[in-house]
Amino acid sequence: MCERAGLLAELKHGAGCRIDEAAEKLHRLSQDIWSCPELAYDERKAHDRLVAFFSQEEEGWKVDSHFKLDTAFRATWGPGGGGEGDVVSVAFLCEYDALPGIGHACGHNLIAEVGAAAALGFKAAVEKSSKLPVRVTVLGTPAEEDGGGKIDLIREGAFDGLDVVFMAHPLQDDAPFLPHVAEHDVTVKYHGKASHASAYPWEGVNALDAAVLCYNNLSVLRQQIKPDWRIHGIIKHGGVKPNIIPAYTELEYYLRTPSRAELPVIKAKAEMCFRSAAMATGCEVEVEYARNAFDNILRNRTLEDLYEENGKALGMEFTTDEEVLTNASGSTDFGNVSFVVPGIHSYFYIGSKALSHTEEYTVAAGDQKAQFYTLRTAKALAMTALDVLLCPDLLQRVKDEFTEAKLKEDRLLKDGPTDNTKNA
Numbered sequence: 001m002c003e004r005a006g007l008l009a010e011l012k013h014g015a016g017c018r019i020d021e022a023a024e025k026l027h028r029l030s031q032d033i034w035s036c037p038e039l040a041y042d043e044r045k046a047h048d049r050l051v052a053f054f055s056q057e058e059e060g061w062k063v064d065s066h067f068k069l070d071t072a073f074r075a076t077w078g079p080g081g082g083g084e085g086d087v088v089s090v091a092f093l094c095e096y097d098a099l100p101g102i103g104h105a106c107g108h109n110l111i112a113e114v115g116a117a118a119a120l121g122f123k124a125a126v127e128k129s130s131k132l133p134v135r136v137t138v139l140g141t142p143a144e145e146d147g148g149g150k151i152d153l154i155r156e157g158a159f160d161g162l163d164v165v166f167m168a169h170p171l172q173d174d175a176p177f178l179p180h181v182a183e184h185d186v187t188v189k190y191h192g193k194a195s196h197a198s199a200y201p202w203e204g205v206n207a208l209d210a211a212v213l214c215y216n217n218l219s220v221l222r223q224q225i226k227p228d229w230r231i232h233g234i235i236k237h238g239g240v241k242p243n244i245i246p247a248y249t250e251l252e253y254y255l256r257t258p259s260r261a262e263l264p265v266i267k268a269k270a271e272m273c274f275r276s277a278a279m280a281t282g283c284e285v286e287v288e289y290a291r292n293a294f295d296n297i298l299r300n301r302t303l304e305d306l307y308e309e310n311g312k313a314l315g316m317e318f319t320t321d322e323e324v325l326t327n328a329s330g331s332t333d334f335g336n337v338s339f340v341v342p343g344i345h346s347y348f349y350i351g352s353k354a355l356s357h358t359e360e361y362t363v364a365a366g367d368q369k370a371q372f373y374t375l376r377t378a379k380a381l382a383m384t385a386l387d388v389l390l391c392p393d394l395l396q397r398v399k400d401e402f403t404e405a406k407l408k409e410d411r412l413l414k415d416g417p418t419d420n421t422k423n424a
């Protein structure tokens with residue numbers, strides 16, 4: 001029980017009221033982002049809109065536009081220094097990139113809204129009590145769907161000095177945590193030699209054959225990998241004309257394992273598939289891994305329990321469906337954040353059972369119905385941040401749990417997976 005329970009309850013109420021008061025402009029913010037979907041690292045309008053929100057529509061924030069990345073931003077409130085001494089440095093994260101062809105089918109417009117709303121609520125609550133040593137940061141993090149903007153931002157020091165970070169992602173259910181897998185994306189390029197496919201095919205070196213063999217090698221490999229590992233990809237370039245032996249082909253694959261420690265194993269296995277296809281066809285092969293590999297998420301059960309308690313108080317019904325709770329979903333660059341700062345990446349229902357990355361989900365993410373759930377989630381995040389701020393024991397527990405979980409993962413990474421898959 002927190003010593004300052006009375007004050008805490010009052011501040012939580014204040015945070016909720018502030019979020020309700022700003023409901024209309026928060027909705028406008030997410031609608032503007034939703035109606036103009038932009039891809040990873042190119043979220044210019046979303047960036048400008050969020051920067052305008054914190055510098056023009058809201059008061060008291062110091063805003064850094066183009067913060068370390070062209071389409072990232074930072075808004076801060078409270079004493080400088082971030083995290084030093086007694087100042088607790090709390091951050092809320094916004095995402096706002098969309099998917100090619102289907103717009104905001106992952107609902108990142110709502111992630112931007114929920115991050116902004118939680119920050120507004122939290123700031124308003126702590127502002128009332130001048131004695132609270134806190135610094136609030138909103139980080140606009142581009143390129144979750146492709147590239148991993150948060151990983152670039154970590155590298156640039158954007159997360160230094162933060163004590164705890166909060167974000168929430170829309171889905172079909174409310175859940176304080178869902179497992180995410182580590183991921184490394186790879187592009188494979190085959191270089192062959194063009195020739196007339198009917199007149200002198202023997203003069204050609206067929207790069208499409210290499211791509212097809214590579215695809216098939218990986219499909220066969222899939223039988224021999226663990227059930228929760230994932231290999232999936234596309235042929236991005238498959239040649240230009242049937243009567244020209246393809247001289248160049250390109251595949252893009254995502255390789256995923258539940259833990260970042262297992263990634264090297266799946267990569268080594270996949271690599272043999274890439275190279276053997278080249279050897280069989282006489283092509284040259286180039287294997288290019290993406291600049292950033294995504295980590296799995298490091299859980300923080302202290303934060304999850306607090307979030308769940310606050311969510312329930314607001315009427316959330318958390319899923320108990322074991323399949324949802326245990327099946328690995330996708331990957332997120334928040335995984336990497338969870339290895340440098342303790343944090344929570346919860347999931348929230350938006351009034352629709354549509355599946356993400358579908359056109360139906362795009363519609364749901366722009367629907368008025370999503371607003372109630374989005375703002376309720378923002379309240380639960382702000383309330384959880386208040387718990388951590390007002391009860392120093394909790395913050396210490398959050399940090400201790402983080403340190404212990406990280407040590408365990410670091411050990412796993414150093415020693416490698418314990419089963420025979422490491423012999424690959």
Ligand SMILES: NCCC[C@H](NC(=O)CCN)C(=O)O
Pocket residue numbers: 106144145146147169183185254329330331332
């Ligand atoms: N190459 C990065 C893909 C990330 C993507 N993330 C999600 O779908 C989770 C929520 N945005 C993925 O395919 O897992």
